Amino acid sequence: MTDQVEYTGMLYEPYLDWCKGEGIPMVEEFCVDLHHVETKPWARTGALGAFVHLRGRGDFITINLHELPPGGQTAPQRHLFEEVFLVIEGHGSAVVETSAGNRHSFEWGPNSLFAVPLNARYQLFNGSGSAPARLASTNDLPLKMNLIHDEDFIFGTDWRFETREGPDKSYFEGGGNFVQALRGPEMWETNFVPDVAAFELQNWASRGAGSTNIQFCLADGNIHCHCSEMSVGTYKKGHRHGPDFHVFIVAGSGHSLFWHEGDADYIRLDWGHGSVFAPTEMIYHQHFNTCPDPVRYVATAMGSTRYPFSAEKKAIKMGVDVNVDDGGFQIEYEDQDRRIHELYLAELAKNGVTCRMGEFMDESVLTRGAAE
Ligand SMILES: [Fe+2]
Numbered sequence: 001m002t003d004q005v006e007y008t009g010m011l012y013e014p015y016l017d018w019c020k021g022e023g024i025p026m027v028e029e030f031c032v033d034l035h036h037v038e039t040k041p042w043a044r045t046g047a048l049g050a051f052v053h054l055r056g057r058g059d060f061i062t063i064n065l066h067e068l069p070p071g072g073q074t075a076p077q078r079h080l081f082e083e084v085f086l087v088i089e090g091h092g093s094a095v096v097e098t099s100a101g102n103r104h105s106f107e108w109g110p111n112s113l114f115a116v117p118l119n120a121r122y123q124l125f126n127g128s129g130s131a132p133a134r135l136a137s138t139n140d141l142p143l144k145m146n147l148i149h150d151e152d153f154i155f156g157t158d159w160r161f162e163t164r165e166g167p168d169k170s171y172f173e174g175g176g177n178f179v180q181a182l183r184g185p186e187m188w189e190t191n192f193v194p195d196v197a198a199f200e201l202q203n204w205a206s207r208g209a210g211s212t213n214i215q216f217c218l219a220d221g222n223i224h225c226h227c228s229e230m231s232v233g234t235y236k237k238g239h240r241h242g243p244d245f246h247v248f249i250v251a252g253s254g255h256s257l258f259w260h261e262g263d264a265d266y267i268r269l270d271w272g273h274g275s276v277f278a279p280t281e282m283i284y285h286q287h288f289n290t291c292p293d294p295v296r297y298v299a300t301a302m303g304s305t306r307y308p309f310s311a312e313k314k315a316i317k318m319g320v321d322v323n324v325d326d327g328g329f330q331i332e333y334e335d336q337d338r339r340i341h342e343l344y345l346a347e348l349a350k351n352g353v354t355c356r357m358g359e360f361m362d363e364s365v366l367t368r369g370a371a372e
Pocket of ligand 1: 239240241245279285
């Protein structure tokens with residue numbers, strides 16, 4: 001036996017084979033800066049693109065990066081996979097055609113968030129004649145292509161999913177509806193959020209000091225999206241879960257720590273606007289605001305709050321703010337390694353920012369916790 005066996009006729013990955021045929025860059029990293037990922041002309045869209053495959057992407061979703069050159073536009077698109085777009089840079093507009101033949105247009109800019117209803121025809125336009133625009137789309141093409149492995153069906157069927165379009169045109173204009181959550185923050189259902197960095201969030205203190213959040217259900221989709229904020233001088237509680245949560249920084253800067261149970265040291269990652277990372281399978285992670293302004297991030301994943309998709313994702317949604325000792329996924333502040341807080345204070349001091357954790361809790365527990 002040799003480990004150089006050439007398998008033929010088996011172990012196909014239709015999604016990756018399809019990517020290779022598209023002729024655009026394919027990057028695979030733990031974290032990338034979406035402002036600087038190389039893109040190349042993508043014949044399918046008429047713009048430029050790259051596949052951004054994060055190591056923690058899981059099996060079902062990934063990121064397509066779209067770049068519209070100054071004055072550029074995409075060719076009309078329509079497909080059977082979901083896309084949740086986050087605008088990384090630039091200004092422009094989108095035109096979406098609904099099943100009734102209505103054309104909705106809306107204007108997007110940095111940190112706009114939107115989803116095109118499943119298989120609706122749409123086109124993206126760069127509104128600037130001098131600056132490029134970049135949009136990152138979290139999409140479930142890996143799931144759809146590996147399941148169906150028929151490109152013509154995925155890109156060529158004309159079935160219209162009317163219920164995905166929203167109850168009225170306000171969903172394409174920044175309007176929507178709040179849905180009362182069973183627990184945690186409420187959910188905002190819409191198709192378009194003009195500026196997710198300015199969206200009013202709701203208190204979710206059980207996830208950490210001064211933590212606020214909103215859940216989104218975009219275009220009645222299966223792809224989850226939420227936005228969280230860490231106020232100045234604070235950080236979230238550590239937690240872990242399975243892969244495929246893609247974390248996009250939309251405001252501020254700071255760092256995250258990553259570790260597996262029993263590790264002697266932490267992996268540290270510094271980030272700012274345009275950074276995206278995806279924690280890998282059951283790796284603990286914790287996010288820290290070390291700058292003088294609030295930090296916001298958008299997280300996408302397979303399995304929305306409306307449609308959790310799998311029993312595992314449903315369990316994560318029910319246990320994300322529950323202590324690991326109680327069968328959940330979160331490490332409470334009093335149980336965390338004291339080195340975590342020591343590093344945080346050192347980073348704040350470098351940036352001239354005052355720690356505000358004491359406004360939300362007994363800060364002394366953060367410095368007396370045993371080193372793990
Ligand atoms: Fe997480």
